[in-house]
Every structure is written in structure tokens, then in C-alpha cells.
Amino acid sequence: MLLRRADVLRGALELLDAEGLDGLTMRKLGAALNVQAGGLYRHFANKEALLDAMADQLLEGVGAPLPPGPWQEQVRTLGQRLRAALLARRDGARVVAGTYVTGGTTLGVGAAVVDVLCTAGLPADEAGWITFALFYYVLGHTIEEQAQARLPVHDDWPSRLGRSDDTVSPDFATALRAVVAADPGERFRYGLDVFLDGLALRVHGRPAPPQE
Incomplete structure (x- = not known):
């Protein structure tokens, strides 16, 4: 054959x-x-x-037509679709992060995000930067998710962090335990909400805080 x-x-x-x-x-x-x-x-x-x-x-299917709704919900949907697509294959996030693809599917995903942001009122060049920032967040989070899933049971992330409680401040120890205890999907959604909250300030014309 x-x-x-x-x-x-x-x-x-x-x-x-x-x-x-x-x-x-x-x-x-x-x-x-x-x-x-x-x-x-x-x-x-x-x-x-x-x-x-x-x-x-x-990335097939990530850029499929979006349901009507506010731009924030459409960007959130695209971010969630992207994460799901990367998690669908072992090391999927590493595969995508290590390439600079100009295939039709990948370009379609980028175009979908840019179109939503431009419709919301952002200029195309800024929409492009934001699109890549969104991709970086999703890729980084998903790479960590998949890496943590490969850790051995006797030496997983909670075990490693638990051994550090005596070497960090109480607040930092509490913060680390909260990160470990949270469902990865919940942490992803929280981070995506923070991203969208900051993006809303841009869309609605409020000045960004000064850089230090």
C-alpha cells in the first residue's frame, strides 16, 4: 500500500x-x-x-466559528479550546511551542483571536501582540500541566513542595499549597480571567499603569 x-x-x-x-x-x-x-x-x-x-x-477545530456573545467570552472560548487541543495529545503543548507554523489551521486560530479583538475596537497591530500573549499563557500553563503529570508518584510536585515548608515564609508556604491543591483547570480559568480583566482595561481605553 x-x-x-x-x-x-x-x-x-x-x-x-x-x-x-x-x-x-x-x-x-x-x-x-x-x-x-x-x-x-x-x-x-x-x-x-x-x-x-x-x-x-x-489545533484543528480551535478556530471554528464562535457563538455570538461578548468579546471576552469569545476570547475565553478560544483560550479554553486551545488548552483542550494541546492536552488531547501527550506533549502536545511542547510540540506546538517549539514550532513557528504558518499552516492554515494555525493561522486560522490566530485570525480568530485577532478578529474578535479588532471587532472589540483594538487596532490590528495591538491585537496581534495580544494574540501572541494569549498563546504564550496557554502554552506555558499547558506545558507545566503535562510536565507535572509525568512526575513519579513518590516524587511528585506536592511531595517536593511539602519538603520546602521549613525553608520558606509561612505566607509563601500557604500560597504554594493552594497552587498544588487547586485543580489545573481551575487555575487555568483563573489566570485567563485575570488576563481578560487586564485586557478589558485596554479595550475600554483606560491607560496602562506606568512601567517601573
Whole structure:
């Protein structure tokens, strides 16, 4: 059977789930697809090109048409969709964060955010900066979520932080315990709300605080 580009991409995503990003190699992918690794280069010039295509595929559906509503709710929906898409695959956030994709799916997600912000009254250049800031927040939070999920049970994040209680201030110890105890989704929503609260000040024309 002739190996198609879609077959390679699907196999790469399945290997990502099985081995993680560090275990994804062209040699292993070729073995999983029962072809020589060189045969993969007919579809992707190198591993970077394959990762770009994987990143673009991971964002499928994120930029789908939004339900009508306030701009804040639409941006919130896009942020939540992006997080869900990244969490759907093992190391999904690392794959997307390590690429600079100009595929149609990725550009569609960016365009969706920019369109919402421009409709809210922001100029296009500022909307672009804000869109990337939103992506950075979602990617950073999701990378940490997926990294914490890989920690061993006997040496997980709560255990590590618990051993630090005697070396930090009481307030900081309380803050750390609150972070650890919170559901990751709840922490994500809180951070997204803070982001949107600050963005609302920009949209409604209030001056930003002076930089120190």
C-alpha cells in the first residue's frame, strides 16, 4: 500500500502519544509504519517539517466559528479550546511551542483571536501582540500541566513542595499549597480571567499603569 502524507502524520501523532516528544524519531516512526525512515522524507523534508505539520493538526477545530456573545467570552472560548487541543495529545503543548507554523489551521486560530479583538475596537497591530500573549499563557500553563503529570508518584510536585515548608515564609508556604491543591483547570480559568480583566482595561481605553 502506498504510504500517504496523511498516514505519516497520523502515525507520528500516535507515536507521540506512545513515546512522548523525546521518543519521537524518524527511525521509530518508520518502524511503526513498516517503512524505511528514508521513505518518510518523500512527504516531509526533515523532522522539523513533520513537527510543523503535527502542530498544525493539533489545533484543528480551535478556530471554528464562535457563538455570538461578548468579546471576552469569545476570547475565553478560544483560550479554553486551545488548552483542550494541546492536552488531547501527550506533549502536545511542547510540540506546538517549539514550532513557528504558518499552516492554515494555525493561522486560522490566530485570525480568530485577532478578529474578535479588532471587532472589540483594538487596532490590528495591538491585537496581534495580544494574540501572541494569549498563546504564550496557554502554552506555558499547558506545558507545566503535562510536565507535572509525568512526575513519579513518590516524587511528585506536592511531595517536593511539602519538603520546602521549613525553608520558606509561612505566607509563601500557604500560597504554594493552594497552587498544588487547586485543580489545573481551575487555575487555568483563573489566570485567563485575570488576563481578560487586564485586557478589558485596554479595550475600554483606560491607560496602562506606568512601567517601573
